Amino acid sequence: MFALPGSAMDVLESMEGDNVLNLSRMNLETVALDDVSEERRRETQHLLLTHNRFSVFPGDIACLRNLRFLDLSCNGLTHISDQILQLTHLKTLIAKNNRMDEFSLPKDLGKMSLEVVNFSGNRFEMVPSQILELQRLKSLSLGGNRLKTIPPEIENLTSLELLYLGGNGILLIPPELANLPYLSYLGLCDNRIQGLPPQFAQLNSLRSLSLHNNLLTYLPQEILNLVHLQELSLRGNPLVVRFVKDLTFNPPSLLELAGRIVKSRNFHYTHKDMPENLVKYLDSASKCPNPKCAGVYFDSCVRHIKFVDFCGKYRLPLMHYLCSPQCYSPCSSSSQSDCDSDDEFNVPQHRMQKVLLG
Known part of the structure; x- marks a missing residue:
């Protein structure tokens, strides 16, 4: 001590x-x-x-x-x-x-x-x-x-x-x-x-x-x-240094296929028409992010890597969900790593001032 x-x-x-x-x-x-x-x-x-x-x-x-x-x-x-x-x-x-x-x-x-x-x-x-x-x-x-x-x-x-x-x-x-x-x-x-x-x-x-x-x-x-x-x-x-290109796709269930039809065709539904759990399921639909697609998805979607520009200098791979394998992004004519980002994903210059990749 x-x-x-x-x-x-x-x-x-x-x-x-x-x-x-x-x-x-x-x-x-x-x-x-x-x-x-x-x-x-x-x-x-x-x-x-x-x-x-x-x-x-x-x-x-x-x-x-x-x-x-x-x-x-x-x-x-x-x-x-x-x-x-x-x-x-x-x-x-x-x-x-x-x-x-x-x-x-x-x-x-x-x-x-x-x-x-x-x-x-x-x-x-x-x-x-x-x-x-x-x-x-x-x-x-x-x-x-x-x-x-x-x-x-x-x-x-x-x-x-x-x-x-x-x-x-x-x-x-x-x-x-x-x-x-x-x-x-x-x-x-x-x-x-x-x-x-x-x-x-x-x-x-x-x-x-x-x-x-x-x-x-x-x-x-x-x-x-x-x-x-x-x-x-x-x-x-x-x-x-290496990007994921092909990711697993689980085919949609019959429930999801039916739900996609209801949502894509804008069918009207209420709690009086069907059980509450189905109404909640339909309300959980996600819109396909492809601006050239009007589809929706629930649990089953295609995961793709989408490259996004930050500050016009770096390209980052963001996870991108599509409603089906046939739903191609607007730049599908070239590889994803070569195509330019959609305008909707461009980031203003005041955002993300430092992206440290190396």
Whole structure:
């Protein structure tokens, strides 16, 4: 056990701001604040304890009742005790590059008023449920862990503006991720993601999307609806070097064939004419995106890759759905990779300012 050394007190005297306590790189295993005056404890709002040798949360920190910023990065931290709950004013908790996992956090951590949490470079195999209860959380970083999934409960973090999950083993993105109204930065690079859910179109505040070094072969056409997106990073994905041409088509069922006839011929129908489930089915029809086709589809459609220009410089393959194999796009006379994008898919110059392909 190490008490606060004299050299640390010298550091305190040299700090410009009295609200900062810097105890980084002092080879500490724990902290004893007996030598710190009551006034200094009350004034301290920022505590830096990086590059020491902590394995558990130093309990004496709890006496710093006005602490707002705590950095415990680059220690051997395996556990954060319940004493952190006494830091009722804490807004930022950083504990990068430690040895924590989903069992390392106090069960009531979700009751704190944290706004920034950075647990990158640890050993989390799943997102701790306590973090998903932080209603005021604006920034969450869990990069460089061992995550395989993103829980649907991520949608509970309705104040989230930044989410960084790069450097994990994530395979799928839940559609619930799109229910974050203020999310402006999303980092999903260096994972094993193969596709994006069409619900991504709901991320109206998204400005930066990092998807480099994944397994993407296409992008959903709905990504064009991200009107505030300014930066899209795609390098290191199969879509940059090899594109999907032929994809599986499942023939439509008799129900779908009948539904297509009803919709394409504009037959009138009401709840009095047929069961409610059939009415809902007919109302779920999707219009074929081919402007030269008036067809519709329900569950069965042909998936094609459609190349779309961004800023007149890059061509990106977006997933394009057609109602049947016979429904050709207007540029079917040439290969899809050579034909120009339809005017309806052209993106204004102020959109997608950076498309990073290489």
